Each structure stands twice: as C-alpha cells, then as structure tokens.
Amino acid sequence: IPDHYEDALESVLIPHGVIMDRVEKLAKLIVQEATGPLVVCCVLKGGHQFFADLVNYIKKNVTRGGKTVPLSLEFIKVKSYSGETSGEVKLSLTEEECQEFQGKNILIVEDIIDTGKTMVQLLQKLKQYSPESVKVASLLIKKTPLSNGYIPEYVGFAIPNAFVVGYALDYNEYFRDLDHICVINDHGKMKYAIKN
Template sequence: MNSTDWIDVTTEKNHYSLDHFVIPSHYEQDVSSILIPHGVIMDRIQKLARLIVDDTQGPLVVCCILKGGHQYFADLVNEIKKLRRNNGTSVQLSLEFIRVKSYTNDTSGGVHISLTDQELKEFKDKNLLIVEDIIDTGATMVHLLNRLDTYSPKSVRVTSLLVKKTSRSNGYIPHYVGFAIPDAFVVGYALDYNEYFRDLDHICVISVS
C-alpha cells in the first residue's frame, strides 16, 4: 500500500464540529472535535475488507490486538463474512486475540504477548492477519512482528485502522491502512484514554484542559 491508498485526515479542515453529530453527553466536555465519524469508518472498512479478501488465498488467522483493536477487528471480520455471502468468495477465518504490551524502557526493546509459547507455536505455517487500532511510532508493531517471525508463520500481513503522521515514526507502514491522522491523541471506536471513550462511536480528538 502506498500513501495514496489511504484516506488522509491530517489537516484542520478534516475536523467536524461536535454540534453536527450525536455525542454521548458524558463525553461532550472531553473531546474537542470529531475527526472520523462512525459512518465513514464503517464505509472505509468495507473497502479494506475487499482489499484483504482479494489478496488472500487459503485460510487466514485473524489476530485481534487488544484492547483497542477489538472494534475494528469485529467490524472487519463482519465485512469479510458479508463479502463471502454476497460474492461467494471463500476465505476461511480463524480468530485469535492477543494482548500486546510494549516495554516502556526501550532498552529491553520488546513486547509482552499474552499468548503462551505453545499457543504461538500454532502460528507455524499459517497466514496471519494482524488487526491493530493505531500505529504511532511503530515500535510496538515492529517488536511484535519480530517476535511472531520466530514462530515461522507462512505469511504475516498487518492492517491498522489509523496511522499517525508523526516525526517520531520509525517508518513502519502496515499493508492495509484506513486513515492517516494528525499527531494528536485520539479516542473512540475502542481507542481509550485511561479506559474511557472506548464506547464512543466516532474517532475524536481529546480536549486538552
């Protein structure tokens, strides 16, 4: 995927006023604008599902990166299943859930993965699709891919709904990207701030107060 293949919402004009959409009242004070309305997210996922199915031969192990990736994962899997029903395409899916934590002291240069060694060994010779919510610096994903590689999967592809345009990026770009977003902290659509906002449908920019 190159940069023309994703939707760029990095400029100020991409922000929608809170007045133009329904926001739960318990969050009205905490977000400053809507960056990506829920309907646009869903429409974009339809297209991403199609791109993924078109590139897939054989069974796919779809790996949800918890917790932030769960909503994108659920909607993406639904869209892939819809494509199967409507187009007769046949991609066999199995679903895996992984909690990934980056070590904050970078010297350890790694991630903690919630799967056991035995469970990770099941990835050998499988086609994996990693489903992530957001790539910021790219450090977590690069560490995760290095770890997964040691279990010899047949292939690994990554989709992230969001990629942040930031000077802190290590240059990692996933195979399938929904949107490029500005260097701001975003919440909603399962992305949280201290566990809040996961239940907000739109992707919003958090207020700085």
C-alpha cells in the same frame, strides 16, 4: 456523542459512518488478496472494534457471493505506551498457542500505528514461529516525527499528530465506548486523568 464525553472532546476526526465505509473496503481488499485460510489476530484492547467490524464485513462479502476465505480468530494482548524506549513487548499467548502460527497466513489487526514500536516488536516475535506469511491491517497510522518508519500492508486512515480516542482507542481506558474517532481536549485530559 454520549453526554459524559461531550465536554471532553475537541472535534470529531472520523465519524463512525466514514469508518465503517473504509472498513468495508479494506475487508474486500483483504479477501481479494488472500491466498488461503487466514488467522485473523486481534491486538487487544484497542484493536477489538476494528477487528469485530472487519471480520463482519469479510463474512458479508462471502454472503454476497464474493470470494470466500476461511477465518480463524486469535487474540493477543501487547503492552506499550509505557514510556520506555527499549522494552520488549510481552505477548499474552502461551508458547503452545504461538506454535499454532507455524505455516499459517496471519493477519494482525491493530487500531493505530503511532511510533510503530509495538508492531515492529510484535512482528519480530511472531516471525520466530515460522508463519507462512504475516500481514498487518491498522485502522490508523499517525503522522508523527517519532515514527520508526513502519507502514502496514492495509491502512484505513493516515491521521495528524493528535491524541485520538474512540472506536476502542482509549485515554486512560476511557473513550473506548465512543463510536467516532475524536480528538480529546485539555478538559477531557483532566477529567479522565488517572486519579490516585
């Protein structure tokens, strides 16, 4: 734990090593179940660390003589946690870039499914571009009464209803630079609150 976060955290929920073991297993499963080339689509910003490690493990699987599958990489920024209950998601891709999804096997890579709103809306959008298939890998799914019931094809860990940070998950853009997935404490929420 870096010094600057030492007093801001309640507990370590998932240590970095445990995350990496799980990501490696998910990578193997994804390659096993792949039916052709994959467009691996990173949901920024929170998904970037999981995406990077997942793609690395898929490459290693190939190096070790396992089944190979060609990957192309895509990045999208989606906005949520806005406090709005309806609010359509906005994709950062141009219309032309979205047309590229037609006929492809897409794997969306996300850090966390909380209410599920972001993912349900993202899937709805992507399906308008007639991909061959769309699957979702989320490192975390939160057990919350606010869930809309959406469950991804690949899940790393189901976690309790707590505000978690680290491994690219943020609180006001902080804590992305933390290896472990941790629960933030009240002091941390104050220390890293938005200041105007």
